Amino acid sequence: MKHILNAAAATICLGFPAVAEGDLSAMNVIDVMVELGSDNDGGMYIKPSITEFETGQAYRLVIHNVDVIKHEIALNGFGERIFTRKIQVDDADGNLVTEVKGTIREIEVGPGMTVDWYLVPVQTTDEAMEVTCELPGHVEAGMMVEMAIR
Numbered sequence: 001m002k003h004i005l006n007a008a009a010a011t012i013c014l015g016f017p018a019v020a021e022g023d024l025s026a027m028n029v030i031d032v033m034v035e036l037g038s039d040n041d042g043g044m045y046i047k048p049s050i051t052e053f054e055t056g057q058a059y060r061l062v063i064h065n066v067d068v069i070k071h072e073i074a075l076n077g078f079g080e081r082i083f084t085r086k087i088q089v090d091d092a093d094g095n096l097v098t099e100v101k102g103t104i105r106e107i108e109v110g111p112g113m114t115v116d117w118y119l120v121p122v123q124t125t126d127e128a129m130e131v132t133c134e135l136p137g138h139v140e141a142g143m144m145v146e147m148a149i150r
């Protein structure tokens with residue numbers, strides 16, 4: 001009954017029916033595979049499977065460091081335009097190790113490790129934003145990728 005009253009109140013206040021229900025940040029999550037690594041020629045890379053995001057769409061960045069050294073990913077300006085639902089780490093058997101919630105701008109991923117970053121873009125970008133590795137020399141070696149929010 002309370003839900004019906006709330007929906008009716010929303011309809012009256014906004015002048016149109018309320019259509020959104022539940023936790024939008026957890027619905028229809030699109031996986032984005034992000035690989036961190038080094039080339040044989042001394043270069044380094046960040047390879048996302050998607051570089052254009054949509055506001056209101058939930059994503060899970062599956063950040064996999066295939067390298068033998070750690071990397072530190074900073075979302076920079078992109079990170080100011082997203083809502084982070086959580087960051088989740090599982091062990092090799094798929095058991096939960098930890099979930100971290102709140103505003104997050106950078107994340108270190110150890111060699112051979114994978115971290116899931118659940119986010120929802122909330123603001124568009126006029127131009128692509130640089131996502132970088134913050135370790136000394138890694139941007140210069142190629143660890144930079146441009147991401148945009150449409």
Ligand SMILES: [Cu+2]
Nearest residue numbers: 071072133138
């Ligand atoms: Cu790096």
